Amino acid sequence: MTCDNAITIDRFTVRYGRQVAVDDVSLEVPRGSIFGLLGRNGAGKTTTIRALMNLTPPTSGRLTLLGLDASAGAVRIGRRVGYVPEEPRYYDWMTVEEILGFNASFHESWDAQHAATLLKRLDVPRGRRLRELSLGTRAKVGLTMALGARPELLILDDPTSGLDAVVRREFLETIIAAVQEEGGTVFLSSHLVHEMERVADTVAIMDHGRIVTSAPLERLKEQTRRLRAVYPDGPPGEFAMPGLLRVERAQHQAVLTLSGCGPATVEQVRGTGAETVEVLDLSLEEIFVETVRGGGSHVRDHE
């Protein structure tokens, strides 16, 4: 754990009876980064975020935000962290103005001007009751409340889930703009990979309660590649190499998907009798699908 991390998760586990929701997860989110937590529904993303926000108690492990313990320092964390949940539920009898005022009462650092600018940018009507607003507009209100206090860390739990493409884009652009202005950190969980690819600079993939991959996006893309190897006499029966996620065999070729793929890996494949080895880049979605499908390997980046 270092002070340069906005979030440090150390051996974090959540169990509900015999069911393990999060299994021994460790993660570090550098300050100033836009960190994306990718995973299928039920992978453990929301449980992790709820634990970070002190809404779910960890069975074991430690979670630290901005150097403060997630449980013991919850109030101080709340002053410095903005949070937008997956399905935000607000007091729908309040008007936008009222809920912003209500929320402002809790924050010393509330910037009413900034909040007003955000509302204007997001085209949110201030006088309307929340129950009269669409899902997307309510999400924008949530984002405004999270950003209005000028947080050092913004935690978003699949915030664009259920929103249309236009609103999603608007939403993400607002986040990026805010981060660029403030130099803050964003911890974004989503199962929408395209979105993540557009905004995140560091990505972790979570599956079945475990982190299967965590690395800066570029490095992840560099290290997770597909190798098409041609074998005139047919591919060998087995490929034994670290980081192998999947093998697809044809009559004279094999396509290997590998994480942690570098020049040494290419040479290793050549050593299996391949006549030619072609290196193919993968999109984040392909990496995500291959990682989740293949069970993944742990690629850690400790730069």
Add this chain to the structure above:
Amino acid sequence: MSATTSRAIRAIAWKEWRELRPVFLMGVILSAMMPLLLAGGIAALRGSVDRSDVADAQLMVLACLVAPAFVVATGSSTLAGETGRGTIDFLLTRPVSRTTLWLVKVAMGAAVSLGAVVCSTAMGLYLSARAGGSGLDVLSDLETLSIFEGAVPGIVGLFLLLLYAATVFFSTFLSRSVTAAGAGLTASVAVFAVMLLLWSRLDLDFEPVVPLLFVHLAGISLVILAASLALFRRPGASSTRRAPLVAGLVIAASLGLSPVLAVGWLTPLSASTSMLETAELSPAGDAIAVTMSRGLSSPRILLVRTDGAGTDRLTGRLTMSPAFSPDGRWIAYVSRRSWLGLADDDLSLRAIRPDGSGDHLMAAGIPPDDSWHPFAIVSPDATRVAMDSGGHLVVGRIGESTAVKVELAGTPGAEGVLLGWTDDGRHVLLRARVPGGEGTRIVTFDPDAGTWRVLWETRRLSGFSGWYGVPAGYASIPVVLEQEDSENRDLVLVSARDGSETPVAEGVCSGSVHLPDPDTLGWAACRGDDGGTGRSLITLRDLATGTERVMAGVEGSVGRLALSPSKERAFVSRRTGRMDAGMTSSLIGPDGRVIDLPAGWIALGWQGPSRMLAVTYAEDRIALVDAATGALRPLMP
């Protein structure tokens, strides 16, 4: 407290008020509309409406329905409402401590509940008074339903606190307000019932009960609220699967660990602060069974050891009128205590051994007569008990729960009073009025055959004697008859076998009688021409031979006479001056010497030839009296 925190508290309070405001307004509007609703209801049921009925019913509905409904509605929505709507996460992720959040929410809920209850009650009382109802009298009416006299408003208030605490507690970990309301209501009623049962079974005196009960109720409520806070402070309270177990443990702990219970067990019954209602000496003279009470609904039976060993509580609350069997092995008594320990509508006849064992029911469901103090007399053979409840004669059998129950109206014993048993133990004797005219009769009732017989009847006015019990039963019954043309009286004996009348004394001014044993009749009477102010002679008649002797003489008119077993000493309560003068209690020795006792003391009975047990109902005290010197040794308190 920082400015941000106080701003946050105000914001939460504002939000709570906005959310609870409909409950408050609805309650007040409902209270205002209730007279109309009740009038409609009563009209539909009865066909007509009385304004005062509506006003009284309104207060009852307010106390029993509206106020608890307010409390349940606010308590259950405090936290479960947020969980159910999904807004709790938004609130919990604001930078304010969970303790502050909980305190503000619970305080606002309590304040709104209180405000709603106060407003609706005030409105109810105002409307009640305007409509000519009983207003605050309803509260005192409710007290008759309670075992805790004078504590109803406090108990109702504290029950509402318990209800609020319980609904808040369940609201902490249940996600639906309705479920939390149901659970809270059920739990608080259960806790309250268990508490009442515990306190009732504790059988404490009133004075310590009410404050301790208040402390207990308030303590439990606070423990439950503290448990709610502890749960709320912990993240994920609403998802804990151990919540029901926690709930059970909290309630059990708050009941079981409540220190006032221990205090309750340790608090002895204090005879010094109770009122002595009845006292009866055991045949052996070793114990006195007394009925002690602090109020009309709380009599209980204590056993006072005459050797000075102390006082033991024999029965629980709402028991009275102990009567020893002639062999001293059983004490029959009257009970108005239900199995819950609360007041029953009917009386029951029970028996218990003097050591507290063998308590059993002989007869139940006996209608009480509120103007009559029920009492029981055990048969000479100690197998049966006759009880006079006012309008009913009940004959039970010791060791059995089958009894004969007879309503006296319409029988030869109508308006009769139980005298006792015949000496053969076969018949119950009653003194009754002659139907349709002046006069008195003695009737017998055969409990085996269920038959009545008029044993003796007279048109003359008569009084009966035998102030002190006749454990061996009556072979003959002493009767004092008024002379028609003077203020003097005649004393006669009526045979319990055939109703034959035997003259004993004529033209006497009074006729206090005592049957110290089956063979002896003692009476104290002055000459009729003394006008009740002369000298009374205490005369003993041997009933077998008919011979008489004068035991002693004493100045004044004797109202009570108790002869010692050896018939050498006597206790008398006498009037030596005018009729409005007080009575003087005196002991008369074998040599005729008279020792006056302090005012108010009367004999309970004798313990051997020279010691007498005396009681003063005015001072609620019992003492052993040295008949030779008149010295009193207090036994109770």
